[in-house]
Amino acid sequence: MTATGTYAPRPGAAPLPRMIAAQAALETKMLLRNGEQLLLTVVIPTLLLVLFSSVDIVDTGAGEAVDFLTPGILALAVVSTAFTGQAIATGFERRYGVLKRLAASPLPRWGLMAAKTLSVLVTEILQVILLTAIAFALGWNPHGDPAAVLLLLVLGTAAFSGLGLLMAGTLKAEATLAAANLVFLLLLVGGGVIVPLDKFPPRAQDVLGLLPVSALSDGLRDVLQHGTGMPWGDLGILAVWAVAGLAAAGRFFRWE
DSSP states (O other), rough: OOOOOOOOOOOOOOHHHHHHHHHHHHHHHHHOOOOOHHHHIIIHHHHHHHHHHHSOOOOOOOSSSHHHHHHHHHHHHHHHIIIIIHHHHHHHHHOOOOOHHTSSSSSSSHHHHHHHHHHHHHHHHHHHHHHHHHHHTTTOOSSHHHHHHHHHHHHHHHHHHHHHHHHHHOOHHHHHHHHHHHHHHHHHSSSSSOOOOOGSSSSHHHTTTTTTHHHHHHHHHHHHOOSSSSOOHHEEEEEEHHHHHHHHHEEEEEOO
16 A cells, blocks of 8 residues: 555566466366366266166176276266367367467466366366266276376376367367367277277277277276286377377467
């Protein structure tokens, strides 16, 4: 307060961590209020887990179906949030000029992307809590090292975030909407999420096994179902996709 009794203003931007946290909270609230996003991130993975664990539709091999399905559904949750949901939301923000206006704010562009990444991670934590609770109710019996599971999820998130941002930053919003949903369906069918990869022809297995969703679902399945150690091969595939996707997104992303 000044000597005259009036408050002296203190213009300027808030500290960078506070700006990123505020933007991340806003991004998370917008995502959770969006019905289409909730369908992708919550409803579809939950229904698939309950349906295929309760009804003998797909041959998941020896053991309980829920033990095979849960790792794949966790991988699908990462795809739905980090790739499909983020690509669609960011694509339409870019179309309507939201990204252009945010880029002119005190929050730097890399800070905006960091906020989006934090929002994705918060959403994924909520997804994992919900899906694991449902899986335990269905009789899931997980094994393995939690650190390996965490590393797989983090690398999977990085890989699919890079690919989602690359798509959102290079295609038109309508094309992003169609392509992201199509890729989601293709990965659901051919990524080892519900249908084991060994059900496909050998040549197709070699190709499908290099996809990030296959590496993520197989890695999680090796750890959680079979109790193996660190799945270095799957981690390597995810790391390559993460570096390539994030680098390409940083290089080709257009803000307008």
